[in-house]
Amino acid sequence: MTTLTLYDAVGAALVEEMRHDPRVLVLxxxxxxxxxxxxREFGARxxxxxxxxxxxxxxxxxxxxxxGLRPVIDLLFAPFLCYAMDELVNSAGKLRYVSGGQFAFPxxxxxxxxxxxxxxxxxxxxxxxxxxxxxxxxxxxxSCPADAKxxxxxxxxxxxxxxxxxxxxxxxxPGEVPSDGHVVPLGKAxxxxxxxxxxxxxxxxxxxxxxxxxxxxxxxxxAAEVIDLRSLKPLDEAAILASVTRTGRLIVVHEANRLCxxxxxxxxxxxxxxxxRLKAPIVRLGGPDAPVASSYPLEQAFVPQPAxxxxxxxxxxxxxxx
Amino acid sequence: xxxxxxxxxxxxxxxxxxxxxxxxxxxxxGSTAGTVPGTCTxxxxxxxxxxxxxxxxxxxxxxxxxxxxxxxxARGADPGRMLAEVMGRSDGYCHGRSGSLHISVRELxxxxxxxxxxxxxxxxxxxxxxxxxxxxxGIVTCFFGDGxxxxxxxxxxxxLAALWNLPILYVCENNQxxxxxxxxxxxxxxxxxxxxxxxxIPSRTVDGNDVDxxxxxxxxxxNQVRESGRPYLLETWTYRTRGHFExxxxxxxxxxxxxxxxxxxxxxxxxxxxVAAGQLTAAQADELDDKVARRIAAAHAFAAASPFPDASDxxxxxxx
Numbered sequence: 001m002t003t004l005t006l007y008d009a010v011g012a013a014l015v016e017e018m019r020h021d022p023r024v025l026v027l028x029x030x031x032x033x034x035x036x037x038x039x040r041e042f043g044a045r046x047x048x049x050x051x052x053x054x055x056x057x058x059x060x061x062x063x064x065x066x067x068g069l070r071p072v073i074d075l076l077f078a079p080f081l082c083y084a085m086d087e088l089v090n091s092a093g094k095l096r097y098v099s100g101g102q103f104a105f106p107x108x109x110x111x112x113x114x115x116x117x118x119x120x121x122x123x124x125x126x127x128x129x130x131x132x133x134x135x136x137x138x139x140x141x142x143s144c145p146a147d148a149k150x151x152x153x154x155x156x157x158x159x160x161x162x163x164x165x166x167x168x169x170x171x172x173x174p175g176e177v178p179s180d181g182h183v184v185p186l187g188k189a190x191x192x193x194x195x196x197x198x199x200x201x202x203x204x205x206x207x208x209x210x211x212x213x214x215x216x217x218x219x220x221x222x223a224a225e226v227i228d229l230r231s232l233k234p235l236d237e238a239a240i241l242a243s244v245t246r247t248g249r250l251i252v253v254h255e256a257n258r259l260c261x262x263x264x265x266x267x268x269x270x271x272x273x274x275x276x277r278l279k280a281p282i283v284r285l286g287g288p289d290a291p292v293a294s295s296y297p298l299e300q301a302f303v304p305q306p307a308x309x310x311x312x313x314x315x316x317x318x319x320x321x322x
Numbered sequence: 323x324x325x326x327x328x329x330x331x332x333x334x335x336x337x338x339x340x341x342x343x344x345x346x347x348x349x350x351x352g353s354t355a356g357t358v359p360g361t362c363t364x365x366x367x368x369x370x371x372x373x374x375x376x377x378x379x380x381x382x383x384x385x386x387x388x389x390x391x392x393x394x395x396a397r398g399a400d401p402g403r404m405l406a407e408v409m410g411r412s413d414g415y416c417h418g419r420s421g422s423l424h425i426s427v428r429e430l431x432x433x434x435x436x437x438x439x440x441x442x443x444x445x446x447x448x449x450x451x452x453x454x455x456x457x458x459x460g461i462v463t464c465f466f467g468d469g470x471x472x473x474x475x476x477x478x479x480x481x482l483a484a485l486w487n488l489p490i491l492y493v494c495e496n497n498q499x500x501x502x503x504x505x506x507x508x509x510x511x512x513x514x515x516x517x518x519x520x521x522x523i524p525s526r527t528v529d530g531n532d533v534d535x536x537x538x539x540x541x542x543x544x545n546q547v548r549e550s551g552r553p554y555l556l557e558t559w560t561y562r563t564r565g566h567f568e569x570x571x572x573x574x575x576x577x578x579x580x581x582x583x584x585x586x587x588x589x590x591x592x593x594x595x596x597v598a599a600g601q602l603t604a605a606q607a608d609e610l611d612d613k614v615a616r617r618i619a620a621a622h623a624f625a626a627a628s629p630f631p632d633a634s635d636x637x638x639x640x641x642x
Binding site (some may be wrong): 008023025045046050051053055056058059060061062063064065066068069071085086087090095096097098099100101102103104105106135136138159160164 | 438
């Protein structure tokens with residue numbers, strides 16, 4: 001075990017995977033400038049600064065992935081993905097299928113998002129649901145350094161394009177990280193706290209808000225189970241259903257806009273598969289249908305906070321069908 | 323031995339052009355009759371495709387687009403499997419997942435075909451990068467149109483290829499039309515080749531209806547890419563004599579311009595020249611026509627007999 005920030009855990013995963021496989025390379029605006037250790041060990045051929053044109057960074061990565069390399073690209077902030085949508089959605093996500101399986105695209109796209117730096121709407125926009133809705137792509141968003149390292153290693157080894165979202169608010173939070181060989185499989189959620197009264201499902205920074213809410217709830221005699229999805233696609237449906245089947249109550253919490261967010265899919269999944277076990281309606285907590293403001297209190301107000309999550313859980317546990 | 327210096331029988335070039343014409347005319351006839359889905363044809367552009375593809379070696383890779391029949395057939399693709407793909411049959415090169423618009427044939431080096439105008443340009447640097455980094459031989463040829471040259475990806479691609487010394491032969495098939503808009507309405511310069519200079523990329527425009535001229539220019543360009551390891555842009559100046567997508571009444575086309583280009587039909591020009599030079603008799607020319615017609619008839623029979631994919635295959639090959 002070592003203590004690393006999430007940012008450094010990403011670096012550790014890159015180092016290990018670049019040692020593990022010579023086909024892995026890193027491209028992006030500033031990757032060679034910021035990650036000197038990678039340049040020193042692997043050279044300028046495998047760690048490449050690029051023009052800041054996201055479309056050609058992503059297109060180059062897709063072309064390289066389709067013909068034998070395993071690129072990791074850093075597109076910096078999630079809203080910049082708009083410039084790379086054709087390459088990621090139409091090329092990486094579809095060319096395997098439309099070619100009848102002739103190509104695979106082992107490619108990881110890193111992008112930061114979320115409250116924490118007051119960077120405003122064009123640098124902070126949790127767009128992960130867009131990519132869940134795009135066939136051919138996998139989507140990951142870790143909540144701690146250990147998972148960031150383990151999931152990134154799994155993502156680099158995966159033969160599919162993986163969208164890897166980094167929560168800005170967690171980027172410099174330290175955490176215990178296992179040493180070499182720590183791989184977290186894609187599509188596997190983690191139960192971070194067990195409890196029988198209500199299930200809190202989340203990912204990214206709001207996982208921590210759920211854990212804080214669970215502490216508050218415990219003091220009131222309510223046992224909350226907290227599930228960190230880690231992967232949004234593939235989604236660990238079994239873990240969600242197993243928990244809700246036991247607790248009978250579900251709150252899905254994420255920073256992304258509630259409207260058509262990942263929470264909507266999870267709510268539908270549970271309604272379709274565990275309806276008779278529900279003791280109360282499903283609750284979704286997420287951001288409003290609004291761009292994110294830069295001002296600190298507004299940026300924080302966008303994100304479901306521990307007190308609001310605890311209050312929602314309390315209401316749910318007191319709910320009685322009329 | 324340099325791969326691009328092998329001799330090419332000029333009658334072979336004519337036969338390939340005839341095959342492409344017959345293949346696309348069969349699709350037009352089928353789409354008019356309602357038996358084949360509509361496609362984007364390259365009728366009138368056969369010399370541009372055949373001249374360039376015959377300048378390439380077996381190790382070279384090709385990226386193409388929605389107007390790809392010429393590139394595929396010149397590369398040796400089976401017209402039966404292509405037609406099966408267009409008709410959505412399971413024996414198509416992509417098992418019916420592509421249709422006409424994005425046919426890749428990896429074993430022939432035709433890779434990552436995308437119908438998004440400009441996507442071929444965004445993918446080409448990565449394909450060239452993997453060849454270079456994996457130490458594989460061959461250059462990357464990227465076919466696109468004057469419409470794609472107006473996309474940002476054209477400029478981003480040329481900039482990166484020049485910056486990173488990537489062995490890419492960019493081939494702009496300037497067919498004068500960007501879907502339903504004449505290139506005069508859409509491009510700030512007449513020649514796309516002029517834009518290459520600002521990236522320090524050598525370029526040339528060649529008569530795209532003269533197959534010998536295209537072959538010679540493409541050999542020279544491919545050799546420059548091979549020797550320098552750097553990109554080159556070849557513009558083939560040609561004309562799309564049919565509409566953007568079948569069926570298309572071409573009411574928007576200036577008849578005089580179209581007539582002038584039809585008078586320079588690449589196939590007629592090639593045949594007349596071979597006959598005049600004594601390399602082909604009129605009887606041999608007719609024989610080629612018959613041979614090609616038989617191949618297309620057999621291709622159509624093969625495609626029509628191929629079963630449709632099973633609906634249970636719907637979600638296969640989404641993920642690796």
